[in-house]
Amino acid sequence: MGSAPPLHWGIRPVFPLHVRTLSPYNVKHAFGDALNNDNISAAVNSASTVVAAQAYPGYGRSHGNSVDSDDSTAMSVTLANDKVLISCRLDYGELILDRCVSRGGFGLVFVGSYRGRQVAVKKIRNERGVGREQVEQFKREISLISGLSHPRIVEFIGACWTIPAELSAVTELMERGDLRDVTRRFKRRGYRLSWESHKADIALHIAEALAYLHELTPTVIHRDLKAKNVMLNVNMEAKLSDFGIARERSSYDGSEHMTVGIGTSFWIAPEVLLGHDSDEHADIYSFGVVPSEIDTDD
Secondary structure, eight states: OOOOOGGGGGOOOOOOOOOOOOOOOHHHHHTTTSOHHEEEEHHHHHHHHHHHHHHHHTTTGGGGGGGGHHHHHHHHHHHHHHHHHHHTTTGGGGGGEEEEEEEEESEEEEEEEETTTEEEEEEOOOTTTOOOOHHHHHHHHHHHTOOOOOTTOOOOEEEEESSSSGOEEEEETTTTHHHHHHHHHHHHHOOOOOOIIIIIIHHHHHHHHHHHHHSSSSSSEOOOOSSSGGEEOOOOOOEEOOOOEEOOTTTSSOOOOOOOTOOOOGGGOHHHHHTTTTTTTHHHHHHHHHHHHHHHHH
């Protein structure tokens, strides 16, 4: 079987499109002879874990992770004593949910309103119960985005909850939705956005968002940059969203050990996939893939 054709601008995905089975042979075929056997095994094992976790929502989940009444009480106290959450807490009774517009592996996004303003509301998926780790992870995400303020970052409005499982992040509504869906919708209608009309500006907006994040102290690393996590408003202005796995880089050690397999396979920098220490440069690699993604509208 021949190799996958290169994407525009000479960028190739981390795994060629025909590589569907994760095996040492396929990983080596994807990356070339630069990898040694130890690195190949590490890549395969970590990537397989990511695939299993995405394919089977219950993968790696212990029965003791669900929130029972005692845990719920403890988590309620934790949320109530969190200074960041309290400072941005909204009145849950004034939040109106309309319809669900997005379902991810971790959360649901609704269109709604708060005090007359149209908003987007992210909540934890609870089909199988909400675990302590899910609440803690979401709390970390809210704490991080509450400190961000830039025209190219989706505006955080506040958080609200009655019980931990109902913890919600309220943000500005980006009317057109995510970049991937927008380009695909235009393509289905027989019209493709051009670089001159929109795509160059969108790429610039994403770059401005990354520049802001990477210049913060400590640096914020998004770690899951892709068109799906870029939102467009009614004026086709792009803003970066979904900081669920974003991390602040420690200011004293110069880099953060990026968990192997974090992100989405085609956008993951090779050093991250192989478990090497990485920093904001991994975001730049992912950013390099996005223009190819929007250039093909696929």
